Amino acid sequence: MTVQIGVGETGKLMRRDVVQALLENRDGMLAIGGLGAPAWDITAAGDSPLNLPLWGGMGAAAVMGLGLALAQPERKVVVITGDGEMLMGVGSLATVAVQRPRNLSIVVLDNEHYGETGMQETHTKHGVDLVMMAKGAGIADSRLVRTAAEVLQLRADIHAGNGPIFAQVKIDETSQPLVLPPREASILQARMREAIMGPQAHLQ
């Protein structure tokens, strides 16, 4: 691990450090980034065909991860998304839990706000507990992450493949510089398919 996982003025984790730590030396792990800041975060960690940064589809990031994890059981899949995005599709945690994909992790970067749209408060700001909701849905390994040590433990567990894992990571709300991924979504899809299946992907 080269990245130092820092904290902001609030004493909470810095989002880019968390994401960098999760994606460093990723060993072929596939990552889906929820629309808005999480998509910029996975791009800041290094744009790659193994990344699928979303420009829309709010509420479906987790279940996209499910479809991918079911299709590619030998690969690790991590969904990195925002609290607002997760809240919009929170029922999908039940759908994921019932399928029990060993290779899927869902990491919510919880800044307690809708960052991308002007920092309006989300329900997590008012005590809504995503970890309890994920546990209630049936994801036994659902955890709150507040410290650098817990991020490193999360990273180890994601790579061990004992999923499904759900993690709500409390992060500093400071917004970070834009690091934009390609916006042509057919390219984003095709490049990940090619990274997984080789040129054959385009002949399916």
Next chain:
Amino acid sequence: MQREQLESAPSAAADWPDQIYDLLKQHNVRQVGLVPDAGHSRLIKRCLADNDMKVVSLTTEEEGVGLAFGAWLGGEKSVLLMQSSGVGNIINMLSVAIAHRTPCPILVTMRGDFGEFNPFQVPMGNATQACLEAMGTLVKRADKPEDVAETVNATLRLAYNTYRPTATLLGQRLLGAKTFGR
């Protein structure tokens, strides 16, 4: 014992659900996302009994478009089963399949169509085709048992070969709407 269902399902003699299942096998469909509809119950049973199909029960139809995208990213073909009211739940999510050019075939059993008795089914049933088409989905419709296989096959082929959301609407006449004397 199950009581008589308010929702209509095809008669036991109808074999078009089995024909749809055979088409899903021919196309090597590996993920089946669904929110149940009585009209799909026989097809759902066939899929559940198939170890090569991952049947994913969804909390809302909207999840199904996300599932289809994830499946295709990982090289698997999928299909989405729902009733017409579910189309209202997927409208914005169709943008995912359109922007990424994801094959997303949807088989919709119609309500609010011929002989509907439930007022809540009519507004969405009446708007199903228009909503799908307004969102760039290619829609075909089958109202007779003998048209189902050809129509569904076209919907599957258009999706997998031309990378877009497509839909077959399975008309309520196929399902034998219950009127309870009304």
